[in-house]
Amino acid sequence: MGTYAPLLAGLLALLAGLAIGKAWERYKLRDGRWFDRRKARETPHYMLGLNFLVSNRPDLAIEELTKAATVDSDALEIDLILGNLYREKGQVGRAIQVHQGLLQRPRLKRLEHAYALLCLGLDYKSGGFVDRAVEAFNEVLRLDSENEYALINLEKLHEEQHQWQAAYDIRRRIARVGAAGAEARHNETLAFLENELGLEALKQKDDKAAAARFTQAIELDAATLPAYLHLGDVQVHQGRAADAAATWEHGVAVAPDRAYLAFERLEAVYTRLGTPERFPGLCRQLIAATPQDWRGRVALARHLTSRGKSAEALDLLFEALVHNPHGLAIHQAIWRTLRQLALDPALVDRYVDLAGHAVFYLDPHVCMHCRYRSTELLWHCPHCHEWNSFVEDRLAAAKDADDE
Numbered sequence: 431m432g433t434y435a436p437l438l439a440g441l442l443a444l445l446a447g448l449a450i451g452k453a454w455e456r457y458k459l460r461d462g463r464w465f466d467r468r469k470a471r472e473t474p475h476y477m478l479g480l481n482f483l484v485s486n487r488p489d490l491a492i493e494e495l496t497k498a499a500t501v502d503s504d505a506l507e508i509d510l511i512l513g514n515l516y517r518e519k520g521q522v523g524r525a526i527q528v529h530q531g532l533l534q535r536p537r538l539k540r541l542e543h544a545y546a547l548l549c550l551g552l553d554y555k556s557g558g559f560v561d562r563a564v565e566a567f568n569e570v571l572r573l574d575s576e577n578e579y580a581l582i583n584l585e586k587l588h589e590e591q592h593q594w595q596a597a598y599d600i601r602r603r604i605a606r607v608g609a610a611g612a613e614a615r616h617n618e619t620l621a622f623l624e625n626e627l628g629l630e631a632l633k634q635k636d637d638k639a640a641a642a643r644f645t646q647a648i649e650l651d652a653a654t655l656p657a658y659l660h661l662g663d664v665q666v667h668q669g670r671a672a673d674a675a676a677t678w679e680h681g682v683a684v685a686p687d688r689a690y691l692a693f694e695r696l697e698a699v700y701t702r703l704g705t706p707e708r709f710p711g712l713c714r715q716l717i718a719a720t721p722q723d724w725r726g727r728v729a730l731a732r733h734l735t736s737r738g739k740s741a742e743a744l745d746l747l748f749e750a751l752v753h754n755p756h757g758l759a760i761h762q763a764i765w766r767t768l769r770q771l772a773l774d775p776a777l778v779d780r781y782v783d784l785a786g787h788a789v790f791y792l793d794p795h796v797c798m799h800c801r802y803r804s805t806e807l808l809w810h811c812p813h814c815h816e817w818n819s820f821v822e823d824r825l826a827a828a829k830d831a832d833d834e
């Protein structure tokens with residue numbers, strides 16, 4: 431072990447040097463001005479502080495940077511970093527104090543002013559002072575109208591308060607100023623916001639406006655499944671059952687892995703249209719296209735059971751159980767069906783055998799962005815406010831189990 435120590439130390443020094451060099455260069459590019467570099471080099475505190483920052487030791491970084499700031503009290507960025515460190519440590523009051531202090535300085539350049547305000551806005555946001563955070567980010571935009579970081583924070587604050595129209599307008603601005611090539615991502619967000627605006631119109635019983643919003647959402651991003659679901663609901667409400675069926679079928683085609691969200695609606699509307707056989711047809715089509723689709727099997731089994739075809743239904747449920755052993759709904763459906771088949775001992779044995787091999791997972795939906803977990807599929811993460819970021823965590827859960 432001892433022989434590795436010098437090598438390791440050398441590597442760490444190299445890494446730290448690279449990181450510091452990068453930060454140094456970036457600052458130079460951002461503003462074209464640096465405080466007296468000779469002065470900074472005379473004190474080790476600044477470098478030490480950055481070193482501790484890089485190695486993720488915030489207390490020591492604060493200590494060294496505080497010393498560096500007393501040597502060179504003009505160095506704006508040291509106080510910016512210090513304030514941010516306080517915020518990250520949860521000392522929001524101190525962070526606000528430091529950043530407000532920066533704003534009192536005379537002869538601040540426009541960009542310096544904007545950057546200090548941005549940090550202050552982040553302090554307010556993390557302290558839960560929503561109104562003041564909104565005010566600070568808007569102030570940043572008055573100084574620097576294309577500040578993407580301020581725009582994104584402002585958008586999330588509006589979303590937190592369900593101010594969908596305001597969030598929508600800001601996302602449009604982000605799309606204008608943001609890096610090229612992100613258009614699909616912007617459209618996805620805009621489509622989900624349109625869908626929320628449509629739901630708002632529904633609450634006000636304005637079917638026409640709601641339908642226009644849902645249609646617009648689909649035009650922005652054809653994969654926005656909730657917009658299809660809600661548009662179909664409006665069409666049913668307007669007495670247009672055939673249109674609703676077509677809308678939901680379209681939604682199922684663009685998002686087959688989430689088709690189950692439309693099952694109940696489709697089954698009901700097919701019955702209403704006098705063509706109930708279309709439902710099992712759709713289920714079989716989905717199962718053929720995605721062999722691990724357990725929800726399609728459960729839906730088809732339920733449909734068959736209600737028509738007296740219990741044996742066929744049970745086979746489907748057993749297949750579903752293999753793909754999703756923790757699905758309580760599957761176990762319940764199996765027991766109901768077994769009961770209808772007079773608890774045939776051979777079938778009960780087969781069930782016990784299948785369930786015995788099951789691996790159980792909890793909270794199967796996970797946000798890809800922040801790892802927030804949920805028992806159901808959510809379109810908008812309540813934790814990080816990303817749109818459409820949830821996936822079923824079956825693969826990830828299996829991986830975690832391997833790692834242990």
Ligand SMILES: [Zn+2]
Binds near residue numbers: 797799800802812819
């Ligand atoms: Zn999240």
